[in-house]
Amino acid sequence: MLSLIAFTMFSCSDDDSGSNEEEGTAQVTVRMTDAPGDYDGVLIDVEDVMIRTDMDGAEDEGWESIGEVETGVYDLLELTGGVSQLLADVELPAGYLGQMRLILGNDNSIVVNGESYAMATPSAQQSGLKLNVNQDLEAGEQYSFLLDFDVEESVVQQGNGGYSLKPVIRFSAEEGASTIEGEVHPSDFRSLVKAQNASNTISAYTDANGNFTLHGVPAGTYKVTITxxxxxxxxxxxxxxxxxEAGSSVNLDTIFLE
Known part of the structure; x- marks a missing residue:
């Protein structure tokens, strides 16, 4: 009888431990930043961020909202100089996270030479690019993901003079990526900073004080160009x-253009 009781208690303890692991959560943040374009403003209407954990079904199956998304219309050209926009900061069940996508609404526009134009956004583009995450979320850990919106590639000028939006987004997991930051002088005008090697191109504009940060830079050796x-x-x-190097921040010396 004592052996039976001991066995039963041990089995319950194992069950509780397994249950806690299954119910464990990971903290996940999703931020958006901008690879710059030559416009006065590019405003996009963010409606949702969706994730897919079950990769066994068809491509359009198994998607669900990440939850508590900071929806709204954001000017991508304000997300320069190291600035990023928080889209979600949520707890997700531990386990496999396969894909993510940004869902857009209809209120997208562009400002060119001080004049605003609506950007046509086909429904296929509104539903968002499927960005491969392929990350095992461990209970109790924190994960940060960055959506780098490439404005120059995403805005398409149509033959009739209008504009359409076809999002091109570079995705990175910030734990495995790094940053390059620095300061450019003089700072009374904007400079384009671009880091490039054979595999990657990451760019950003300087802010009003000449500061810049390139987010989500994979490990490697780069040529940094300041234009x-x-x-x-x-x-x-x-x-x-x-x-x-992976997981590092590289601070360049102050760069003088004169």
Whole structure:
């Protein structure tokens, strides 16, 4: 009888432990930033961020909202100089996270030479690109994902003078990626900062103080190019052999264009 009781108690303890693991959650944040384009403003209507954990069904099956999404209309060109927009900060059940996509609404527009134009957004584009995550979420851990919206590639000028939006988004898991940051002078105009190697291109504009941050940079060796606004009549500067290690932040010396 004592052996039976001991066995029963042990079995219940195992069951409780397994249940806690299954019910464990991971903290997940999703942020959005911008790879720049030559416009006055690019406003996109964010309606949802969806995830897919079950990859066994058809491509359009198994999608669900990540929950508690910061919906709204965001100007992508304000997300430069290291600025990013928080879209979600939620707890998700531990387990496999296969894919993610950004869902857009109809209120998308572009500002060119001070004039605003609505951007046609086909329903296929509104439903969002399928971004491969392929991440096992462990209970009690924190995960940060970055959606880098490539404005230059995403905005398409139509033959009739209008514009359409076909999102091109670079996805990165920030734990496995790094940043390159620095400061450009003079700062009374905007400069384009681009890090590039054979596999990756990451870019951002400087902010009002000349600061910049390139997010989600995979490990590798890069050429960093600083291109000042053409009206400045200043030369383009190149920083070669910038070595980026995984999970690090590389701070370049202050870059003087004069």
């Amino acid at each position: 000042p606004d053409v009206a400045s009549n200043l030369p383009t500067i190149e920083e070669n052999n910038v070595v980026v």
